[in-house]
Amino acid sequence: MNKNLTSNDLSHVIAADKARVWHHLTQHKPFESIDPRVMVEGKGMRLWDALGKEFLDGVSGGVWTVNVGYGRESIADAVRDQLVKLNYFAGSAGSIPGALFAQSLIEKMPGMSRVYYANSGSEANEKVFKMVRQIGHRVHGGRKTKILYRERDYHGTTITALAACGQPQRAQQYGPFTPGFIEVPHCLEYRAQWDVEDYGRRAADAIEEVILREGPDEIGLLCLEPVTAGGGVITPPEGYWQRVQEICAKYDIMLHIDEVVCGVGRTGEWFGYQNYGVKPDFVTMAKGVASGYAAISCTVTTEAVFEMFKDDSDPLGYFRDISTFGGCTSGPVAALENLRIIEDENLLDNTNRMGARMMENLHALMERHAVIGDVRGKGLFCGAELVADRASKEPADEKRVAAVVADCMAQGVIIGMTNRSLPGFNNTLCFSPALIATPDDIDAITTAVDGALGRVFG
Numbered sequence: 447m448n449k450n451l452t453s454n455d456l457s458h459v460i461a462a463d464k465a466r467v468w469h470h471l472t473q474h475k476p477f478e479s480i481d482p483r484v485m486v487e488g489k490g491m492r493l494w495d496a497l498g499k500e501f502l503d504g505v506s507g508g509v510w511t512v513n514v515g516y517g518r519e520s521i522a523d524a525v526r527d528q529l530v531k532l533n534y535f536a537g538s539a540g541s542i543p544g545a546l547f548a549q550s551l552i553e554k555m556p557g558m559s560r561v562y563y564a565n566s567g568s569e570a571n572e573k574v575f576k577m578v579r580q581i582g583h584r585v586h587g588g589r590k591t592k593i594l595y596r597e598r599d600y601h602g603t604t605i606t607a608l609a610a611c612g613q614p615q616r617a618q619q620y621g622p623f624t625p626g627f628i629e630v631p632h633c634l635e636y637r638a639q640w641d642v643e644d645y646g647r648r649a650a651d652a653i654e655e656v657i658l659r660e661g662p663d664e665i666g667l668l669c670l671e672p673v674t675a676g677g678g679v680i681t682p683p684e685g686y687w688q689r690v691q692e693i694c695a696k697y698d699i700m701l702h703i704d705e706v707v708c709g710v711g712r713t714g715e716w717f718g719y720q721n722y723g724v725k726p727d728f729v730t731m732a733k734g735v736a737s738g739y740a741a742i743s744c745t746v747t748t749e750a751v752f753e754m755f756k757d758d759s760d761p762l763g764y765f766r767d768i769s770t771f772g773g774c775t776s777g778p779v780a781a782l783e784n785l786r787i788i789e790d791e792n793l794l795d796n797t798n799r800m801g802a803r804m805m806e807n808l809h810a811l812m813e814r815h816a817v818i819g820d821v822r823g824k825g826l827f828c829g830a831e832l833v834a835d836r837a838s839k840e841p842a843d844e845k846r847v848a849a850v851v852a853d854c855m856a857q858g859v860i861i862g863m864t865n866r867s868l869p870g871f872n873n874t875l876c877f878s879p880a881l882i883a884t885p886d887d888i889d890a891i892t893t894a895v896d897g898a899l900g901r902v903f904g
């Protein structure tokens with residue numbers, strides 16, 4: 447496959463990209479002297495760039511997205527067939543793939559009931575925030591409109607999603623933000639804020655303290671990632687979720703789980719929250735829903751939430767929201783085929799087995815490299831936090847963490863790191879290979895990291 451790539455001269459593509467494209471999350475100054483990387487082709491776990499260099503992708507398209515791997519012809523075929531039959535009609539009407547995917551999805555989510563389609567994770571989360579505000583106005587007489595989010599969590603890139611951002615470097619310089627969003631403390635035990643036995647319970651109790659400070663009557667929603675992604679791959683401590691659920695019930699606060707990263711298999715369950723027995727009121731998802739073969743996001747609610755929008759005595763008594771491209775049929779048809787692949791190929795089982803292998807390998811690396819201070823993970827969603835000193839836990843210098851990522855890239859292995867997230871704490875390496883990863887793929891990723899750590903940290 448890559449023979450064609452190397453023989454085809456794509457220098458005009460690189461030149462056009464360099465001259466005209468504004469890349470995401472990228473400082474462009476270096477492109478005055480070097481060329482941007484242009485990705486051209488993918489198959490399974492592997493990718494080729496415009497120069498023909500081959501990569502093993504340890505982060506599923508860079509940002510935890512391509513869960514079933516590249517080059518899936520069955521998804522492409524399903525999308526093509528649907529597009530020639532009907533590509534689009536506004537989401538005020540139904541579609542065949544929209545109805546069928548919603549049905550299949552809800553079968554994987556006991557307790558949930560309704561699916562609202564849009565295009566991105568940010569947008570899916572904003573739908574929840576709008577629903578909660580409308581419920582506050584309609585049901586609680588204008589109260590319960592405040593929304594809690596957690597330090598280190600991320601919920602998207604729009605101004606309101608950034609109002610709910612627990613990663614200061616993502617939000618800095620983009621204010622002023624939408625009012626009514628309040629931060630609660632993170633739950634990363636490695637960076638514990640309290641010296642207690644039962645850290646999980648204590649971290650959840652900190653949420654209750656914020657609720658009592660702000661007034662339970664003002665707070666409508668608690669929005670959390672099941673496992674924090676870009677804020678450092680933070681798996682919740684023992685007992686945390688159970689206490690969170692109790693607190694939400696006690697103060698009549700709805701619970702929104704942002705599954706944009708964890709959703710549809712990444713953690714070895716269909717959804718991250720299902721690892722912890724949580725009963726949410728809202729679940730949002732995007733990246734892995736169609737593995738990046740089409741743009742789709744879902745805001746999923748309980749029937750109880752849905753019922754609150756059925757008051758036809760009021761002309762404004764329904765959810766007055768539209769996402770134009772939420773009516774594209776390519777999203778749900780790709781998502782349906784993506785779901786079939788995960789089931790038929792037993793990819794949840796593979797995720798659990800390969801995730802265990804990845805954790806084992808990372809722990810072995812920890813014995814060889816003092817710079818690894820902590821290793822965390824759930825399924826194929828793992829992180830290694832790098833420190834300058836294990837005893838003091840002083841974070842490793844961000845530039846050297848980036849040098850590890852660059853060294854792996856030079857070896858042809860793509861890994862990630864926490865990036866422009868928390869000042870001084872962009873020090874966690876991230877690993878999220880596709881759910882199809884084999885033992886050899888996992889070993890190749892950690893072998894590359896082993897070499898890179900040796901070269902960068904000595």
Ligand SMILES: Cc1ncc(COP(=O)(O)O)c(C=O)c1O
Pocket residue numbers: 509565566567568569571600601602603671675676704705706707732733
């Ligand atoms: C947990 C989480 N929520 C929401 C988003 C936003 O998704 P999108 O970039 O599709 O808007 C992201 C993106 O990385 C994310 O990690």
